[in-house]
Amino acid sequence: xxxxxxLGLALLSxxxxxxxxxxxxHSPMWEYNLERYLGDDSEVVHDERVELQVPPFAEDSAQxxxxxxxxxxxxxxxxxxTWVDLxxxxxxxxxxxxxxxxxLLSLNFRVQQATTVRAAVQDAExxxxxxxxxxxxxxxxxxxxxxxxxxxDWEKVFGTVRGGAFSRAEHTRYKLNVMHPxxxxxxxxxxxxxxxxxxxxxxxxxxxxxxxxxxxxxxENPMFVFELEQEAPRSRLxxxxxxxxxxxxxxxxxSS
Amino acid sequence: MKRxxxxxxxxxxxxxxxxxxxxxxxxxxxxEATEITPGVWVxxxxxxxxxxxxxxxxxxxxxxxxxxGVVVIDSGPSRRYxxxxxxxxxxxxxxxITHVLITHHHPDHAFGNQAFEPETLYMLPASRELLARDxxxxxxxxxxxVGDWMRGTEIVLPPNTLExxxxxxxxxxxxxxxxxxxxxxxxxxxxETSGVLFTADMLFYDRALTTPxxxxxxxxxxxxxxxxxxxxxxxxxxxxxxxxxxxxxxQMQDYLAWLDRTLSQAATEGLSMMEVMNLPIPERFExxxxxxHELIRTTTHLYxxxxxAALALLPE
Numbered sequence: 001x002x003x004x005x006x007l008g009l010a011l012l013s014x015x016x017x018x019x020x021x022x023x024x025x026h027s028p029m030w031e032y033n034l035e036r037y038l039g040d041d042s043e044v045v046h047d048e049r050v051e052l053q054v055p056p057f058a059e060d061s062a063q064x065x066x067x068x069x070x071x072x073x074x075x076x077x078x079x080x081x082t083w084v085d086l087x088x089x090x091x092x093x094x095x096x097x098x099x100x101x102x103x104l105l106s107l108n109f110r111v112q113q114a115t116t117v118r119a120a121v122q123d124a125e126x127x128x129x130x131x132x133x134x135x136x137x138x139x140x141x142x143x144x145x146x147x148x149x150x151x152x153d154w155e156k157v158f159g160t161v162r163g164g165a166f167s168r169a170e171h172t173r174y175k176l177n178v179m180h181p182x183x184x185x186x187x188x189x190x191x192x193x194x195x196x197x198x199x200x201x202x203x204x205x206x207x208x209x210x211x212x213x214x215x216x217x218x219x220e221n222p223m224f225v226f227e228l229e230q231e232a233p234r235s236r237l238x239x240x241x242x243x244x245x246x247x248x249x250x251x252x253x254x255s256s
Numbered sequence: 257m258k259r260x261x262x263x264x265x266x267x268x269x270x271x272x273x274x275x276x277x278x279x280x281x282x283x284x285x286x287x288e289a290t291e292i293t294p295g296v297w298v299x300x301x302x303x304x305x306x307x308x309x310x311x312x313x314x315x316x317x318x319x320x321x322x323x324x325g326v327v328v329i330d331s332g333p334s335r336r337y338x339x340x341x342x343x344x345x346x347x348x349x350x351x352x353i354t355h356v357l358i359t360h361h362h363p364d365h366a367f368g369n370q371a372f373e374p375e376t377l378y379m380l381p382a383s384r385e386l387l388a389r390d391x392x393x394x395x396x397x398x399x400x401x402v403g404d405w406m407r408g409t410e411i412v413l414p415p416n417t418l419e420x421x422x423x424x425x426x427x428x429x430x431x432x433x434x435x436x437x438x439x440x441x442x443x444x445x446x447x448e449t450s451g452v453l454f455t456a457d458m459l460f461y462d463r464a465l466t467t468p469x470x471x472x473x474x475x476x477x478x479x480x481x482x483x484x485x486x487x488x489x490x491x492x493x494x495x496x497x498x499x500x501x502x503x504x505x506x507q508m509q510d511y512l513a514w515l516d517r518t519l520s521q522a523a524t525e526g527l528s529m530m531e532v533m534n535l536p537i538p539e540r541f542e543x544x545x546x547x548x549h550e551l552i553r554t555t556t557h558l559y560x561x562x563x564x565a566a567l568a569l570l571p572e
Contacts, residue, residue, distance in 0.1 A: 166526030
């Protein structure tokens with residue numbers, strides 16, 4: 001009888017926990033952010049093959065590097081969501097794939113305080129594979145004015161896009177940089193002004209190679225790195241910010 | 257009788273309590289001065305990064321006796337350090353301090369200023385502007401990193417400015433140089449009388465260099481070459497041990513060249529900032545303290561310039 005009761009309690013606790021595993025970092029935002037970004041009935045597992053790299057400390061709270069390396073992940077990512085647990089708006093980016101799966105993604109983020117950072121990669125069965133990392137920080141990156149806003153000539157460089165395609169064995173790495181203040185909206189008298197959507201297309205193909213949706217955790221003048229399993233085609237970069245500005249550029253084949 | 261015994265004990269207990277709370281505080285810089293050559297003293301700090309354990313004592317400070325008083329180089333990371341340093345100078349030399357030269361605006365070199373008479377404090381004009389601009393932000397960060405050691409520390413801007421060139425104090429002849437490689441305005445003091453070169457943070461030895469305000473590694477390397485041409489015998493780096501001869505210059509130039517080459521090549525190969533922070537550091541730099549920590553910092557400060565230079569402008 002006692003055994004049955006124990007089993008019943010165990011089942012009950014599983015239901016209440018919604019199947020989320022323990023957070024090795026014990027972040028207070030663990031379950032809240034999982035429910036918010038992946039859904040409360042999602043299946044989540046920790047996975048070392050989701051290699052999320054951030055430095056142990058943030059030298060500049062407004063520019064903290066993040067690289068997500070999926071080289072060891074055995075199947076194409078169906079969707080990727082990244083977030084910074086203790087930021088006022090934690091979401092950093094959501095990635096949706098095209099025909100060629102992404103092997104590596106990189107983008108700098110802001111930190112408001114020392115925090116855990118998460119990358120969730122969804123497989124074909126819908127299971128989310130989670131990589132976590134911790135970054136120490138003096139903080140304040142979300143509520144510090146952008147360097148752009150301190151520069152009276154910012155409009156001259158606003159929207160300047162630099163890029164390159166780098167050949168890496170069977171793969172191609174794209175590196176793209178756009179001059180944009182990416183204002184978080186958390187600084188007095190400066191409304192949110194940031195790039196929300198990014199897409200990369202093979203020239204002449206209406207279906208994107210990849211799509212990104214960004215939020216306010218993304219750092220100023222973003223530098224994107226995407227590595228795809230393909231030879232470098234001629235391609236087209238398309239971005240749109242929350243004020244409706246569209247930036248569109250063409251990239252040749254492999255350069256240095 | 258019992259009551260009497262207690263009242264006798266009370267003051268004793270109180271005394272013990274005061275004594276132990278001072279000892280428990282434990283925040284005492286144990287500064288020691290080493291005489292390199294007659295009248296030239298160095299107080300060597302550790303080669304670590306700022307921590308609550310070292311109280312920011314990671315820097316080399318110095319003082320030089322002349323027949324009219326003492327010339328001090330840098331004031332240390334906190335008010336408490338400055339006070340201990342000043343007491344050490346006065347007991348060691350028995351002379352009064354005429355000049356305190358602040359080599360640059362970084363907190364470990366300029367935050368002990370409060371302990372000295374304001375009229376003895378000197379700085380290059382451009383360095384002083386940088387201290388006025390960045391001082392409060394540095395201060396916030398120092399309180400966070402080293403905590404209670406900083407208690408009571410406030411920024412003091414030196415009222416006097418220095419000009420590069422020949423500079424005589426009593427029987428000693430100095431040459432003052434203004435360079436830019438480390439912060440944009442870096443004072444180097446060459447004591448021509450003794451042959452001791454005080455490079456401050458233009459030179460790090462057995463300690464990785466720091467770059468938060470550096471105008472660029474190429475600029476820094478070029479200035480080091482000019483500095484090395486001076487007829488010095490001993491070198492007092494800003495961080496790391498005092499050495500005779502050019503060994504510190506050799507290491508620093510090798511390290512600077514490696515850093516510059518590594519960042520350029522990484523940019524050419526399209527590496528991300530995080531990948532650069534994880535790159536291997538050659539074995540020959542194993543003796544260089546804080547090399548990984550500083551590679552992470554330097555990549556943050558300088559890699560974006562290398563990255564942009566390696567990308568093409570994409571026309572609309």
